[in-house]
Amino acid sequence: MNKTEQVLAHLDAGFPAAQARWMDWLRIPSISAQPAHAPDCRRAAEHVRAELESLGFTATLRETAGHPAVVAHHPGPGGNAPHLLYYGHYDVQPADPVELWTHPPFEPTEVDGPHGKRVYARGAVDDKGQVSMWLTAFRAWVEQAGTLPCRVSVVIEGEEETGSVNFKPFVVANRDELRADACIISDTGMWDIDTPAISASLRGMTYMEVTLKAASRDLHSGMYGGSALNPINALTRALGQLKDDQGRIQVPGFYDGVQDIAAGKANQWASLGFDESRYLGDIGLSVPSGEAGRGPLERLWARPTADICGIWGGYTGPGTKTVIAAEASAKVSFRLVPGQDPDAVAEGFKAFMAARVPADAKLEFTLFGASPGLEMATDSPFMRAAQAALAEEYGKPAVLIGCGGSIPVVDTIRNELGMDCVLMGFGLDDDQVHSPNEKFEVRCFHQGARSHARLLGKLGGG
Amino acid sequence: MNKTEQVLAHLDAGFPAAQARWMDWLRIPSISAQPAHAPDCRRAAEHVRAELESLGFTATLRETAGHPAVVAHHPGPGGNAPHLLYYGHYDVQPADPVELWTHPPFEPTEVDGPHGKRVYARGAVDDKGQVSMWLTAFRAWVEQAGTLPCRVSVVIEGEEETGSVNFKPFVVANRDELRADACIISDTGMWDIDTPAISASLRGMTYMEVTLKAASRDLHSGMYGGSALNPINALTRALGQLKDDQGRIQVPGFYDGVQDIAAGKANQWASLGFDESRYLGDIGLSVPSGEAGRGPLERLWARPTADICGIWGGYTGPGTKTVIAAEASAKVSFRLVPGQDPDAVAEGFKAFMAARVPADAKLEFTLFGASPGLEMATDSPFMRAAQAALAEEYGKPAVLIGCGGSIPVVDTIRNELGMDCVLMGFGLDDDQVHSPNEKFEVRCFHQGARSHARLLGKLGGG
Numbered sequence: 001m002n003k004t005e006q007v008l009a010h011l012d013a014g015f016p017a018a019q020a021r022w023m024d025w026l027r028i029p030s031i032s033a034q035p036a037h038a039p040d041c042r043r044a045a046e047h048v049r050a051e052l053e054s055l056g057f058t059a060t061l062r063e064t065a066g067h068p069a070v071v072a073h074h075p076g077p078g079g080n081a082p083h084l085l086y087y088g089h090y091d092v093q094p095a096d097p098v099e100l101w102t103h104p105p106f107e108p109t110e111v112d113g114p115h116g117k118r119v120y121a122r123g124a125v126d127d128k129g130q131v132s133m134w135l136t137a138f139r140a141w142v143e144q145a146g147t148l149p150c151r152v153s154v155v156i157e158g159e160e161e162t163g164s165v166n167f168k169p170f171v172v173a174n175r176d177e178l179r180a181d182a183c184i185i186s187d188t189g190m191w192d193i194d195t196p197a198i199s200a201s202l203r204g205m206t207y208m209e210v211t212l213k214a215a216s217r218d219l220h221s222g223m224y225g226g227s228a229l230n231p232i233n234a235l236t237r238a239l240g241q242l243k244d245d246q247g248r249i250q251v252p253g254f255y256d257g258v259q260d261i262a263a264g265k266a267n268q269w270a271s272l273g274f275d276e277s278r279y280l281g282d283i284g285l286s287v288p289s290g291e292a293g294r295g296p297l298e299r300l301w302a303r304p305t306a307d308i309c310g311i312w313g314g315y316t317g318p319g320t321k322t323v324i325a326a327e328a329s330a331k332v333s334f335r336l337v338p339g340q341d342p343d344a345v346a347e348g349f350k351a352f353m354a355a356r357v358p359a360d361a362k363l364e365f366t367l368f369g370a371s372p373g374l375e376m377a378t379d380s381p382f383m384r385a386a387q388a389a390l391a392e393e394y395g396k397p398a399v400l401i402g403c404g405g406s407i408p409v410v411d412t413i414r415n416e417l418g419m420d421c422v423l424m425g426f427g428l429d430d431d432q433v434h435s436p437n438e439k440f441e442v443r444c445f446h447q448g449a450r451s452h453a454r455l456l457g458k459l460g461g462g
Numbered sequence: 463m464n465k466t467e468q469v470l471a472h473l474d475a476g477f478p479a480a481q482a483r484w485m486d487w488l489r490i491p492s493i494s495a496q497p498a499h500a501p502d503c504r505r506a507a508e509h510v511r512a513e514l515e516s517l518g519f520t521a522t523l524r525e526t527a528g529h530p531a532v533v534a535h536h537p538g539p540g541g542n543a544p545h546l547l548y549y550g551h552y553d554v555q556p557a558d559p560v561e562l563w564t565h566p567p568f569e570p571t572e573v574d575g576p577h578g579k580r581v582y583a584r585g586a587v588d589d590k591g592q593v594s595m596w597l598t599a600f601r602a603w604v605e606q607a608g609t610l611p612c613r614v615s616v617v618i619e620g621e622e623e624t625g626s627v628n629f630k631p632f633v634v635a636n637r638d639e640l641r642a643d644a645c646i647i648s649d650t651g652m653w654d655i656d657t658p659a660i661s662a663s664l665r666g667m668t669y670m671e672v673t674l675k676a677a678s679r680d681l682h683s684g685m686y687g688g689s690a691l692n693p694i695n696a697l698t699r700a701l702g703q704l705k706d707d708q709g710r711i712q713v714p715g716f717y718d719g720v721q722d723i724a725a726g727k728a729n730q731w732a733s734l735g736f737d738e739s740r741y742l743g744d745i746g747l748s749v750p751s752g753e754a755g756r757g758p759l760e761r762l763w764a765r766p767t768a769d770i771c772g773i774w775g776g777y778t779g780p781g782t783k784t785v786i787a788a789e790a791s792a793k794v795s796f797r798l799v800p801g802q803d804p805d806a807v808a809e810g811f812k813a814f815m816a817a818r819v820p821a822d823a824k825l826e827f828t829l830f831g832a833s834p835g836l837e838m839a840t841d842s843p844f845m846r847a848a849q850a851a852l853a854e855e856y857g858k859p860a861v862l863i864g865c866g867g868s869i870p871v872v873d874t875i876r877n878e879l880g881m882d883c884v885l886m887g888f889g890l891d892d893d894q895v896h897s898p899n900e901k902f903e904v905r906c907f908h909q910g911a912r913s914h915a916r917l918l919g920k921l922g923g924g
Binding site for chain 1: 494495496497555556558559562623624625651665667669676677678679680681682683684685686687688689690691692694695697698699700701702703704705738741742745746747748749750751752753758761762765767768769770771772773774775776777778779780781782783784785786787790791792793795797820821822830831865866867868891894895896897898899
């Protein structure tokens, strides 16, 4: 038994305790978007800081202009061992609509499922679950081998779900402390529960809120209807033009810089045998949305989107209220691909709206985050080590996939710190990330932790 | 001093007590749309039933399939005195958005204004205030003259603000009990505080809620964006087409039966000198909305509308949630003019939506009320008596106006009970009916009550 095998045996033996630590962390409702949960965010940060300290890290809570970040360092074995930066986030999405959860979102619950046990909770996978995997790997190495096989730095932020607006400048301000040989991130997915994956691209995102204001007060729809501007009519009229009949987004300049995917990538994706009918069938749909004339994985991984994530205005209670509201609002998320300028998309959206509302309409915008789409390097020694670790754990090669989601800070890590990122994630499509009833398969958690232990061993010569 | 003059003097002397009774009634939050307020609706009904009983009426609470109605009868002086039916409603609109009220909506507050005292409360004018005016007139007659000068029946419903869906069949089922020589209603407005008005037309209304359902659960906008149908995008896309560039409503068959206004009426309305710039300026707007090529009063009184009264879907809290919602909803009010079939408009809206949503979208509709636009008879003895009463009270003739609002049961009273309705109302444009900070001028209340006392005298030979 080599050292890694001993560590894996120790990890398996201690797995119930690892799962308990993960579930304890899930009990803290660290919803970064909601100011009322700011103390919970700090508690979640302190919780993981203490855990890192117990593993021999020098671990501190660091203030930002928003929620605090956790920064920790472990010297590893010394010598020529590589230096890795592990990135993750302790914040979670809001649990709304709470009434659709079958278990309370912040009381993690273990339930039997088709793949064995699974745990339901907000953050079960995204990202407390995935961070807990590498913490579990760290513990197994420290307890079994006395140290980590690599020099390890950790940074865990509290604003990933709100665009890392304050975390990005924190990274830049602390670049010397955070720079390492490579960055390891688990915040993405597998191909399926038997097939590991490494994400070779991420979509970026520009997220905006728009409010359209009309009259100075709510109006009676009988007394004023036919004369007064209705902001909900005006908002739907403008937002209803976001896409043309072919699903092409009509924001001016939106496609500037967007490239068609290369033939090689198209062929590799086609070889994955993605079954979009089944993918949509699992969520009760049958007809793909998005741009006409594009492949299913291309639409998910390599084409930008415009999704209205929320809309509200006027009377939304039971029954009727015959009112012309004073204002109406919407939240719009644009997922971006490499080549698009996130700030230009924000400006384009403002121009799009301004060109489509009546003279009396007053528009107000809030920009909640802007990060570009990214391609990862796929030929580094760190990437090769991750592929080898996954192949050994799963008995089959990892596939290279795209990720339709966004990790805002990856751009900063790559371009400001000059580090490649390895996106080795263990989520499944049906994990209901950002939805009610988010869950993580215990098997994914366990094999993810083992994969991380293997990766450390490979990079540290163990 | 004739009998009416004595009654008016008595009314003036007792006015503070009348105002106190009105304000007591306003303290009951009888919001018919909200099931939680059902007990308050019943309390408001019982409150006015008891008041009618104290005036010598035989007054009962009568069950309907919804909130109860109050029915009361007073024999009057006997002989050939005419028999009048007074209609009103004790229910009120929801107070949302409550945070915009400067005084609590159900704690009526008397404040100084440019026309003397005014009272702020939900229902201050619509319709508890206007009903309280004729109750005040009844009291003055009963206390001063020993009886009412006419035979009087009263029906006060609790569902006007939700379309009188259950009240209309109640009227039909009790037609023999409710039939009288004419129906008197105060639920409309004056031209301005010095100029009384009688409404010669009412718009009708079809009010619908539509829900567009897509995936079986909320989805991550990164993981699914580009493949999964977004119900908010789809809803705004369809509703955004409700009107063309000229403000013409695109619901199929919508304008069937709509007539242009006659030249005589157009001339009479033009003579009123309506200042739309000022009307819009008072609510912070400058550019008229509605159909191009139509006059300002024509758009308000004689053209139909399509106003989205509420819309909601997805995440509406602070900050961001990157979600593709499972469903989105809207409430739409169509104000109708004579000639339009309210049920055909409802069917047309369903067809309009069905033709504009993707194949996977599931549409659900709720019809909250459907009542036609109406023209009133303007040549009856009751109408002439009302005009005379108003002219005496105000020292100038009442003007004939249209009303852009709706009183759903008027159609039933006219067509099922065969009675003409006299719409003699005392609200002002700035009363903020259905809005935060609804108010009623004490002077309007007082002169309205006096006008009602005069009308009773005229019809009863007093």
